[in-house]
Amino acid sequence: MKKNQNNGFILIVDDNPTNLSVLCEALNSEGFRFRVAVDGESAIAQAERNQPELILLDVQMPGIDGFETCCRLKANPITQNIPIIFTTALADTESKTKGFSLGAVDYIPKPFAQEEVISRVRVHLQLKQLTESLEQQVSDRTKALQKAQVKLVQQEKLSTLGELIAGIGHEINNPINFISSNISPLQGYIAAITELLLLYEQEYPNPTAKITTAIEDLDLNFVLEDMGKILNSLQLGSERIRNISNSLRNFCRSDRDTKISADLHQGLDSTLMILQHRFKANGARPRIEVIKNYGVLPEVKCYIGLMNQVFMNILANAVDAVDEAITQGKMSNLIPQINIATEIDFEELIVIRIADNGIGIPERLKKRLFEPLFSTKPVGKGTGLGLAIAYEIVVEKHEGVLDVNSQPDMGTEFIIKIPT
Structure with missing residues (x-):
């Protein structure tokens, strides 16, 4: 027996012993593996349990005929992609058209010519293998393109994000350095002015009415106390901005x-x-x-x-x-x-x-x-x-x-x- 390259099997569906004998002999002579079903219901059950590479399906059978069997196989996601070749004595155009419309890929007329059976089976097995190979290549290429797209987007996002964050960090850093570096001398100036005002108060305990009114309107004691609090807030705020700036620079250490x-x-x-x-x-x-x-x-x-x-x-x-x-x-x-x-x-x-x-x-x-x-x-x-x-x-x-x-x-x- 010749060893066929295909590891799958062909399902023959026919209720006629003579037809089965001819088809089995033809496939066996070329080393094809095959299984047999004698009606549509058992063919559907077999195909669901273990999907064949190809189905040779008789049209005229008891119970559900070949057309109905084909219709059910094509409606089932498990079996819908299995190629179906009708084997039939019906040679009219209407029957052939109906079979093709239901999803069949070919017809083998009865009575069978062994060489024709083998040729058609070989052609459709090769077409199935080529189709599966093409689908796999398309799937592989699609995955590769998606992967490349992810990398490109990731690189672009990271580059853009890095540039944006680095720019923001730089722009923040300059003014915040100016602010924070001036807080300390400003604190010294305010402390000195406060001390000077206190000295004036000690040396001149009886100011004029105009100065007294101005002090009351300003609420001088409150202002002197609040200026210290404001400076502390500015110092805390500038430190927080500096931390944010450092975080931005750390985040974009990235390109x-x-x-x-x-x-x-x-x-x-x-x-x-x-x-x-x-x-x-x-x-x-x-x-x-x-x-x-x-x-x-x-x-x-x-x-x-x-x-x-x-x-x-x-x-x-x-x-x-x-x-x-x-x-x-x-x-x-x-x-x-x-x-x-x-x-x-x-x-x-x-x-x-x-x-x-x-x-x-x-x-x-x-x-x-x-x-x-x-x-x-x-x-x-x-x-x-x-x-x-x-x-x-x-x-x-x-x-x-x-x-x-x-x-x-x-x-x-x-x-x-x-x-x-």
């Missing part, structure tokens, strides 16, 4: 093509500083509490700017999830929270967990979460690229792991693991 040793806690804190406006209370919800439980981590050799982008994407998604839960009325008795925990696990991997108590993700969507252009958010509220970019950065750039635990209405936890 780098090489790994550097970095403090991931500093990256997390810089990202939290940039996102702090989103944690504040608004008309729809109370303030989101950010709870940090940092372990002791060494500096990690990584693309720190890219990791900051991962933190940004995941934390922004966490805020969105909390907002969505509140919008849907599912957090009436809960305080909105985001928990961040870090540790080194038993495999010496850096582990960062970012968890929220928001809307959660259904099980059916979790497996698609890191696909490019897939988003669980309403139309217009997400690009579907944030988590795909995060996955590419963690898994491909850092040879790490990005996983998710989530249940609807129970919140979501992202787990980032990267080597030390």
